[in-house]
Amino acid sequence: MRKVLTVLILAVIFCANAFSSQIDMLVNKMIELNLLTPGEAQVIMTETNQDQISLLAAGKVETLPQWIQNLSMKGDLRTRVQTDWAVGAAARTRARVRARLGFDSRIVEGVKVGFGLATGVNKTLGTAIGSDVSDGEPRSTNWTLQNTFSKAPLMLDYGYIEYKPVGYAKMKIGKMKGNPVWNTTDILWDTDLNLDGAALFLTHTLTPELSLFLTPEFITIDESSTDSSDPSLFAIQPGANWKVNDRLSVKAAVAYYAFNIKDKVLDFNAGTNTGATTGLKNSFEALNPSIELTISDLFGYSLGLFSDYVVNNSSGEQNVGYAAGAKFGFAKVGDFGQWQVKYLRRWLETDAFVDAFPDSDSYSGKTNSHGDELVFEIGLTKNASFVLDYYAMNLIKGKTKTSEKSLLQADIVVKF
Amino acid sequence: MNKILVTSLILAVLTLNASAASKIIMEGSTTVLPIAQAAAEVFMDSNENVEVSVRGGGSGVGATSIVEGTCDIANMSRAMKGSEVQKAADRGVIAKAHVVAMDGIAIIVHPSNNVSALTKKQVKDIYTGKISNWKDVGGIDAKIVVISRDTASGTYEAFGALAIKGQKVRSDALTMASNQQIATTVSTTEGAIGYVGLGFLSDKVKAPTIDGVLPSKKSVVTKEFPYARPLFMYTNGNPTGDVKKLLDFIKSAEGQKLVDEQGFVSLK
Secondary structure (H helix, E strand, O other), rough: OHHHHHHHHHHHHOOOOOOOOHHHHHHHHHOOOOOOHHHHHHHHHHHHHHHHHHHHHHOOOOOOHHHHHHEEEEEEEEEEEEEEEOOOOOEEEEEEEEEEEEEEEEEEOOOEEOOOOOOOOOOOOOOOOOOOOOOOOOOOOOOOOOOOOOOOEEEEEEEEEEEEEEEEEEEEEEEOOOOOOOOOOOOOOOOOOOOEEEEEEEEEEEOOOOOEEEEEOOOOOOOOOEEEEOOOEEEEEEEEEOOOOOOEEEEEEEEEEEHHHHOOOOOOOOOOOOOOOOOOOOOEEEEEEEEEEEEEEOOOEEEEEEEEEEEEOOOOOOEEEEEEEEEOOOOOEEEEEOOEEEEEEEEEEEOOOOOOOOOOOHHOOOOOOEEEEEEEEEEEEOEEEEEEEEEEEEEOOOOOOOOOEEEEEEEEEEEE | HHHHHHHHHHHHHHHHHHHHHHEEEEEOOOOHHHHHHHHHHHHHHHHOEEEEEEEOOOOOHHHHHHHOOOOOOOEEEEOOOHHHHHHHOOOOOOEEEEEEEEEEEEEEOOOOOOOOOHHHHHHHHHHOOOOHHHHHHOOOOOOEEEEEEOOOOHHHHHHHHHOOOOOOOOOEEEOOOOHHHHHHHHHHHOOOEEEEEEHHOOOOOEEEEEEEEEEOHHHHHOOOOOOOEEEEEEOOOOOHHHHHHHHHHHHHHHHHHHHOOOEEOOOO
C-alpha cells in the first residue's frame, strides 16, 4: 500500500510538471509521515535529478520546449592590463577587455550547429593599421579601452555545422572553432584563430587504454575574384591517445600541412616570411609532430610535458621551429586557491611556418623569433582566475641591441 | 526426412541458446568495486546461467564504457558529469542512474580531546597543513597528530574529494593501511585526528560534529553530513532482463546487507 501511495504521489508530481526542488520538499514530507525512509528518499531525489539531466541532454523532457533543451550557451569575460617593453622605447601599457559568447544546438540526432560572438576590431584592409597593431586581426579578440569610451564591436567569431553519423566519425563545416588539427602549443596556430573550411574527425578505440585518431581538413584562406587559385590549406593528422596507467597518459600526433599560397600575399601577415609582402617564396609543405605527456599525480599535483616541432620542407633554410615546455600544479584551475604554472621555450625560424598564424603575443606573431614564456594562473573563485603571462622574446636572425622585446599580461578571467 | 532434420537443427539451436550463459559486464569505480564484486558473487550463486564480470579502472572509465556500449553497468563513485551525459545523449545513450549505497566518512579524535565540533574549513586546513595545533580549533595547546589512509584506498579517495577538495594531504601525516588501524591509533594517541567509515565509530574514539552535524547513518543518507556521497551504477536507459535482476538484487535488503558488510552505508 505504501508503495502504491508513493507511486501515485510521484506520478502526480510529474504530471504537475514539478521541478526537483518541489520533489525534494514532497519527499521530505513523506519522510516525516514515515512513508519513506531517508535512504529511499535519497535514492528518489538523486535518481530523479540525474534522470532530468539525462533527459534534458537527450532533449526528451516533455515539459520543456525542444529548442531550449537542445541549446547550450557558454562564454567568458576577460579584463587585461598589458605592458610592452622594447629596448630604446618607452613602455606601453594598455587596458583591454574581451567578451565571448557561444551557443550550440542539436538540430536532429547527429546534427549540431555552433556559433559564437566575440569582441575585436573590424579593421578595413588597405588602410593604415593604426597604433593598436594587434587589434583587428583574426588572431585577437581584444578590445583596447580607448577613444573616449568608444563602444566595442561584437562580431561572429565562429559558426559551423557538425554532423556525426556514427560514433567514430564526425564532420565539421563552416567557420570552425579553433583548428581541428590538434597542437600542444600555440607556436603555429594562435588560439583565437577559427579556421574556415571543413574537417573530418575519425577515431578508433583499439583498447580501453589506446585509441587512434585521424583528422583531415581542407581550409579556405582567402578568396579573390581575379585569381582562380585561391589560397588554401590541406592538412592531415594521424595520432594516438595512450593511457599507460592510472597516472600516466600520452598523446602524440604528426600533422602534414600542404598550403597553396606560393607567390601570394596573405591578409594579416606579419611581414616576416620570405616574400610575405610581395609574394611568398615558399609553398609551405610542413611536417609538425606534437607530443604531450601527462602525469596526473606527482606529489599530489599534475605535471604536463609537451612539445611541438615543425619543419617546412619547401624551404632549404630558416625552416625549423619548436616549442617545448612543462606545466605543473592543478590539472585545471577551476576554483579558489587552485594554481598552475607553465613554462614554454619558443623558436620559430623565418620560413618555418606561415607568419599569419602563430601566437600574436609572441613577438607580435612574427616568425624569425625566439624566447621564453612563463604563465602563472590562480583561482579566485569558482570559474574565475587571475593569470600572469610574461614573454621575453628576440629575433633569431638580424638580432640588434634594440630587437629584444618583452610583455606582461595581467588578466582576470571569468567563465560562465 | 528434411523436416525431421530441420526440426532437429532448430531444437539443437534452441537448446544451445537456452543453456548459454548471459554475460553482464560491470566496469568503473574502484570505490564501488567491492560492492559490485560481493553482489556479483552472491547473484551468480543463485543465477547459474548469468556470468557477471566486474572490472575497475575508475569512474571515468565506467562513464566512457557505458557511452561506448562496452559495459552493461557503469560503476561510479560520483554522478556523471554534464559533458559525459551529453556525450552519452549524442550517441543515443540515456544514462540512467541507480543509487546503490552511500559513502560516509567520520572524523575521529581521542576521547579526551575537548574539541567536539569542527568546521569543513578547519578539517581541510588540518589535513593540508595550515593548522597544526589543537588550540587553533578551540582545543588545548598541543600538536595535532594527523593520520590518513594510504593513497590506494577508496576511503582516501573519498576523503580527498569530499574534505580537502583534491588537495594534497600534508606530508607529515601518518599513513595507515586500514580503517581499523586508524581507529586504534586515534584511540591510543591523545593529539590524534583521523577519518574512518561510519562502521568504525565506537566509544573508544570521539567523532566531532562537522559544520554542526554529527556523523550517523541518517545524516549520511540524507547528505546532511558533509562527508557523504551517493554511489552509483549507471545503465543505458531502464535496465531489462538479467541486468535489471542484478540491480534489483543490489537494492534489495539482501544486497544492501552486502553494502553494509563492505563498510558503506546501506539505503535500507
